[in-house]
Structure formats: C-alpha cells, structure tokens
Amino acid sequence: MSVNAIKSVELPLSEALLAEARDLKLDVAGAAEDGIMRAVKAEKERLWRLENAEAIQAANDYVEKYGLPLAKFRLF
Structure with a gap:
C-alpha cells in the first residue's frame, strides 16, 4: 500500500467528543490521523x-x- 493511500475505517468515539469536535468545526478525520x-x-x-x-x-x-x-576543541 502506498504511503499516501487512503483507507476508510470505523473508530469508536465518544458521542459527546464527536459532537464537540463538530461544533468546533474540527476536521475529525485529520485530527484522528494526526493523533495516530x-x-x-x-x-x-x-x-x-x-x-x-x-x-x-x-x-x-x-x-x-x-x-x-x-572537548579540547570546544569553543563554548
């Protein structure tokens, strides 16, 4: 698989956390990828x-x- 290939996966997430992320207009997939x-x-x-x-x-x-x-050649 290529490094840049994209694969969809299901991740169990807290509904409250997901709702808050969406309210803040966060890129949930991007945040998940960054965290991983x-x-x-x-x-x-x-x-x-x-x-x-x-x-x-x-x-x-x-x-x-x-x-x-x-060490004898160090200037600091």
Missing part, C-alpha cells in the same frame, strides 16, 4: 530507545569516565 501519526512516532522512538539502551549507556559511561572525545 504522533502515537506511531512516539512508539517507534520508545522502541528505538529500548533496542539501543545498551549502546546509549556504553556511550554515556565512556563520556563519564573519559570526558567528551573532542
């Missing part, structure tokens, strides 16, 4: 941090023990 995109991005970031936790910790340990590798 944000959730997907956040989950990918969380998984990346978990998968790379050991390497991140090793890098942090190195800097703690030896300092930044090029």
Whole structure:
C-alpha cells in the first residue's frame, strides 16, 4: 500500500467528543490521523530507545569516565 493511500475505517468515539469536535468545526478525520501519526512516532522512538539502551549507556559511561572525545576543541 502506498504511503499516501487512503483507507476508510470505523473508530469508536465518544458521542459527546464527536459532537464537540463538530461544533468546533474540527476536521475529525485529520485530527484522528494526526493523533495516530504522533502515537506511531512516539512508539517507534520508545522502541528505538529500548533496542539501543545498551549502546546509549556504553556511550554515556565512556563520556563519564573519559570526558567528551573532542572537548579540547570546544569553543563554548
């Protein structure tokens, strides 16, 4: 499926929330898509941090023990 392909789906939503969104003239489908995109991005970031936790910790340990590798060249 193409990244830009559109698929209609049914989502259970609170009637009150949907009514309020419509009263405010919000693009409900766009808001749902935006929310899902944000959730997907956040989950990918969380998984990346978990998968790379050991390497991140090793890098942090190195800097703690030896300092930044090029610190002597920093101008700030």
